[in-house]
Amino acid sequence: MVNDVLAAIKRRRSIRAFTEAPVTVEEVQTVLEAAVYAPSAGNQQLWHFTVIQNQQLLADLNVRAKAGAAQIDNEHIQQLAKNEKFNIFYGASTVILVSGKVDGMAIEADCAAATQNILLAAESIGLGACWINLILFAFAGEAGKQFSQQLGLPPRYKPFYSVALGHKKVDSVNIPHRKKDVVNYIK
Template sequence: MLSCKQDTPVEQKVYKGTSQQAILDNILTRRSIRKYTDQQVTQAQIDTIMKCAIFAPSALNKQPWEVRVVQNKQILKEINDRFLNFAQGKEFQGSAAHYREPGFSIFHNSPTLIVIARDKNSGTSSLDSGIILQNILLSSHAIGLGTCPIGSLVPILNLPENQDILKLLNIPEGYEVSINISLGYAAETPTAPKRIPERVKIIH
């Protein structure tokens, strides 16, 4: 059994100056993008984002997620059609409320859709999915791409009648979709919505 003294120390890297500011700026300037160009993201960009994604922390390092990067146009159309079929006659909030408009896309016509599924048998997988989500959002922004989390698609993909979509995406049994992300080149520059600093309290 190794003692603590025998363990190789891990160097803690601290960013200073321009590197530190770049990290902080990346967090503060990321916005949800709901308009995209037709330009597809590259495999190299996907590789960078997914490397950052799987380095997200998770409880006991269980990594209770499955991630699918969907660029197949037929599958994307089918997913959008499934949402539209479900939406008929219903009311939604946010961008999903515009589903009756011509050319509507639940993932904002982004050329890539990322689907994150969670292990239903893990009590921490919902939280862990949120952490990997943030890694994807921030790493995408860092390399000049836009993203938007899409929650309104989650319950639709988890419906029993849409399990064929999950099988098509090779999502294992015992997993369900926890969040989706549109990904592509931004065709808009939205301003930051108002934040509520009063919800942060410092207890001395």
């Protein structure tokens, strides 16, 4: 028997093609509600979520992130960054930036749990989503400080992850093979 949660987990895929339809306020609130119910170390809840729907700002973040990514020592990332047609957000109408307080107990894990909840909640309401780490390159150096201020990040918070969110252009049904020998039982 598969319940709704397990069904959403098994159905969820990284979506990289979105329609131009905007994500509604209600849809954003639904996925953010799931995010704030994620576990956090010591129940500190030291995360912050920034919803970005301003297309010019998303375009600026895309350009800056690609410029930063082009400088790292990874051939695959460099190729993506140098591709003028590549958009790190895949044309999504909404991006949710997941930030955390830098001195949080296990803030990266907390933000990762919240990000996973966003992905699962999006799938459960029929939206597409993709976990995007390339955005982090936009927050390096002086440009990063400017973006942090422009986005209203609280003091001592930094971005850890982001999610491209939108309406799926195609309903993905491809289920990649899952490795079988990844569990040990010790009784």
